[in-house]
Amino acid sequence: MSASVxxxxxxxxxxxxxxxxxxxGRFVLVDAGLTPRRVRAALVAAGATARFHTLRAIFLTHLxxxxxxxAWAKQLQRAPVPVIVRRAHAxxxxxxxxxxxxxxxxxxxxxxxxxxxxxxxxxxxDEIGSTAFRFECEHARIxxxxxxxxxxxxxxxxxxxxxxxxxESNYDEQMQRASLRPFFLKQRIMxxxxxxxxxxxxxxxxxxTASGRVQHLVLLHLSQQCNCPKLARDLFxxxxxxxxxxxxxxxxxxxxxxxxxxxxxxx
Ligand SMILES: [Zn+2]
Numbered sequence: 001m002s003a004s005v006x007x008x009x010x011x012x013x014x015x016x017x018x019x020x021x022x023x024x025g026r027f028v029l030v031d032a033g034l035t036p037r038r039v040r041a042a043l044v045a046a047g048a049t050a051r052f053h054t055l056r057a058i059f060l061t062h063l064x065x066x067x068x069x070x071a072w073a074k075q076l077q078r079a080p081v082p083v084i085v086r087r088a089h090a091x092x093x094x095x096x097x098x099x100x101x102x103x104x105x106x107x108x109x110x111x112x113x114x115x116x117x118x119x120x121x122x123x124x125x126d127e128i129g130s131t132a133f134r135f136e137c138e139h140a141r142i143x144x145x146x147x148x149x150x151x152x153x154x155x156x157x158x159x160x161x162x163x164x165x166x167x168e169s170n171y172d173e174q175m176q177r178a179s180l181r182p183f184f185l186k187q188r189i190m191x192x193x194x195x196x197x198x199x200x201x202x203x204x205x206x207x208x209t210a211s212g213r214v215q216h217l218v219l220l221h222l223s224q225q226c227n228c229p230k231l232a233r234d235l236f237x238x239x240x241x242x243x244x245x246x247x248x249x250x251x252x253x254x255x256x257x258x259x260x261x262x263x264x265x266x267x
Contacts, residue, residue, distance in 0.1 A: 002260045003140040008042035010220045011252035018052045021115040021137035027052040030059045035071040046255035057082045062130040063092045073097040086131050121158045123148035124193045140261040146220045149193040151204040164261045166218040170195035171226040202239045213264040217243045
C-alpha cells in the first residue's frame with residue numbers, strides 16, 4: 001500500500017492536486033481551480049483513474065479564482081463532499097459560491113476519517129492569507145504549500161520529516177524585475193505577501209529535504225511570464241543536488257505522472 005499524488009495542473013490559470021492516502025480509489029483534491037471537467041480529463045491523461053475515482057473532500061488553500069473554480073458549485077450541489085477551509089476563509093468561501101452544506105471551517109489539526117491527519121498552516125498571502133497543508137497517513141507524510149509570500153518558521157516546523165514536498169516556485173527574481181508588469185503588481189508578488197521566488201523555494205527545499213526522506217520534490221505554480229521550467233530545474237539541480245533525480249515540475253495544462261509515496265523509516 002502507498003499514498004499517491006498527482007498534480008493535475010498548476011499555474012495562475014488553475015490549480016488542483018489529487019492525493020489518495022491508500023489503495024481504495026478514494027481521493028481528496030487540494031484546490032479546485034480547474035473545473036470538474038478539467039479535473040476528470042487530467043486524471044484520464046495521467047492514467048490515474050483507478051487510483052483516483054471517488055472524491056471524498058476538497059481542501060482549499062484560499063479562494064482566489066485560480067484555486068476555486070465556480071464550476072464546482074453546481075457539481076457539489078449534485079454530489080456534495082466536504083470543502084475544508086481555515087475558519088478565516090469560511091465566509092469568503094460562502095460568498096464565492098461554495099455550497100453552505102459543504103463548507104467545513106477548520107481551526108487546527110483534523111482527522112479525515114480513519115485515513116489521514118491533516119494540519120493546516122496559515123501562510124502570508126495577500127490580505128487573508130493562504131493555507132499550507134500537512135497530510136499524514138499510515139503510508140506517508142505529505143506537505144503542500146502554494147501561494148505564500150515567504151516561508152515562515154511555523155511552516156518549516158510543520159514540514160519536518162516529510163516523505164514528499166510540493167512547494168511553490170513562482171518566479172525568477174530577475175525576470176520579475178525585468179518584466180513589463182506594473183510596479184504595484186511586482187510589489188504585491190515580491191513583498192512578502194505574494195508568491196515565493198525560485199531562490200526562496202530553493203532555500204526552503206534545501207532545509208525540508210535534508211532529512212533524506214523526501215521521495216518527490218514537486219515545484220508548483222510557476223509563473224508563465226516570469227519563470228521558465230528549464231531555468232527552475234537547472235537552479236534546483238545545482239542547489240539541491242540530492243533531489244535532482246526526484247524533481248518534478250508541474251505544468252499549467254498537463255498532469256504530473258502519478259507519484260507514489262511511501263513512509264521512509266531511516267535507521
Ligand atoms: Zn494562485
